[in-house]
Amino acid sequence: MRLGVMGGTFDPIHHGHLVAASEVQALFGLDEVVFVPTGQPWHKDGVSPAEHRYLMTVIATASNPRFTVSRVDIDRPGDTYTIDTLRDLTAQRPGDELFFITGADALAEILSWKNVAELFELAHFIGVTRPGHELADPGLPGNGVTLQEVPAMAISSTDCRDRVGRSEPIWYLVPDGVVQYINKYHLYAADRAIAGRPRNHT
Ligand SMILES: Nc1ncnc2c1ncn2[C@@H]1O[C@H](COP(=O)(O)OP(=O)(O)OP(=O)(O)O)[C@@H](O)[C@H]1O
């Protein structure tokens, strides 16, 4: 099986993530794209609890029969690294060919990722366009990375959180069910009533 892997903090998941995954699924003939919410992203502060991010990802992907969600990163104790994500998925799904999908901003940092050489033995890497970021091959070992243009969605999780904090709408930036989930649990709200610690923005 050709398995796409869409890793992310997803705080919250938005249509930029979903469009990128859908486009790559179709263009690369992937049988499935598994969304993998990070457990404890060591490189980001004040991230919302993993269960909220996981459930929002489940809600957002539920209507697409080719999309699934994995708990491998959130169930693994300690910091989240993609090398562990790919090792665990390889062990769970022997024989599958993995395609790790990453936006242009994350791709630009990829040479600093843990065990970078082994990463490219475990998966193909597909870098996708993202408004405001240059898409370039960072000079990867092995097979390198395939660069892929996808429909431009100028959406970020940071902006969605900021909007909620300012009581501005996020309708149509994220799926309806995710808006409703955020409202239900008061995520990102200025009063921080139940959960979700808004953070400073990068
Ligand atoms: N609008 C977008 N278009 C294309 N790729 C995206 C877009 N938003 C995020 N991505 C990619 O999706 C993956 C997960 O992103 P992430 O969950 O960190 O979202 P984000 O919007 O970048 O969040 P934040 O604003 O909190 O940094 C990364 O590889 C990122 O580059």
Ligand SMILES: O=C(O)c1ccc[n+]([C@@H]2O[C@H](COP(=O)([O-])O)[C@@H](O)[C@H]2O)c1
């Ligand atoms: O493995 C690493 O060293 C590493 C460093 C930074 C980011 N990542 C992964 O890149 C994906 C996107 O991360 P982010 O921070 O843009 O949400 C997510 O799956 C992270 O686990 C991985």
